Amino acid sequence: MxxxxxxxxxxxxxxxxxxxxxxxxxxxxxxxxxxxxxxxxxxxxxxxxxxxxxxxxxxxxxxxxxxxxxxxxxxxxxxxxxxxxxxxxxxxxxxxxxSLGVNIFFELNRQLAKMMHTLEDYSISMEEIHHTRKLDAPSGTAITLAEGIIENSSKKKWELGKSISENSIPISAKRIADIPGTHTVLYNSEVDAIEIKHTAHNRxxxxxxxxxxxxxxxxxxxxxxxxxxxxxx
The missing domain is CATH 3.40.50.720 (NAD(P)-binding Rossmann-like Domain)
Structure with a gap:
């Protein structure tokens, strides 16, 4: 080819x-x-x-x-x-x-959002970390993850930084040298937390x-x- x-x-x-x-x-x-x-x-x-x-x-x-x-x-x-x-x-x-692993992660994220959407005690947040040369923030991967949650929950939008609305998903974007890409979705409550994470080791x-x-x-x-x-x- x-x-x-x-x-x-x-x-x-x-x-x-x-x-x-x-x-x-x-x-x-x-x-x-x-x-x-x-x-x-x-x-x-x-x-x-x-x-x-x-x-x-x-x-x-x-x-x-x-x-x-x-x-x-x-x-x-x-x-x-x-x-x-x-x-x-x-x-x-x-x-x-x-990434083949990330696309499996996307599907896990959607399924978890479906299971969590009626559990109102849990707040949702996301974090993405990339190398300092990445031009856009949040990453496209983080946006795709957020959209997967929005499609399967009561959330209406995502926001970069701290959320100012109950209907939004806050995304923290960090830039650190030589990090290919790490994405975390966190459901947190007073009694426990559920976290899914994908870490790329290289490109x-x-x-x-x-x-x-x-x-x-x-x-x-x-x-x-x-x-x-x-x-x-």
């Missing part, structure tokens, strides 16, 4: 290592905002920056190249990307986190999930998620 890497930073380089180890070829390494001939590739993987992501995704869809994106911070244009994909009958996956898990998703999406048409790739939920 020939892969275009749209974004060749630390994640792009990690994806390259994993892809080559699985027998694939990297034919494009793009680390700027210029359009390139993505038709050289069978599939594109976008881990760029927020200002480039939508342009990268649109370029792929317009050229009938399946594309997966793990870039966060651009989601105000996500609906536009979906609309373009449907119009052009393309193939697209966006995930806030491609290889994110890269592996991205390559697995790229392998899966080739020859498909539609807008998908990692739940489709992993057949969970």
């Amino acid at each position: 020939k892969i275009a890497l749209l974004g060749y930073g630390r994640m792009g380089k990690e994806i390259e290592k994993v892809a080559i180890s699985r027998g694939h070829e990297i034919v494009i390494k793009k680390n700027n905002e210029e359009d390139i001939d993505v038709n050289l590739a069978d599939v594109a993987i976008d881990f760029s920056i927020p200002s480039s992501a939508f342009n990268n995704i649109s370029n792929c869809i317009n050229n009938n190249v399946p594309v997966i994106s793990g870039t966060t911070g651009w989601l105000e244009k996500y609906k536009d990307a979906i609309a373009l994909c449907k119009e052009k009958q393309g193939a697209f996956i966006y995930a806030s986190n491609f 290889k898990g994110f890269a592996l999930g991205a390559v697995v998703a790229a392998e899966w999406i080739v020859d498909k048409t539609g807008v998908f998620s990692m739940k489709d790739v992993l057949n969970i939920g």
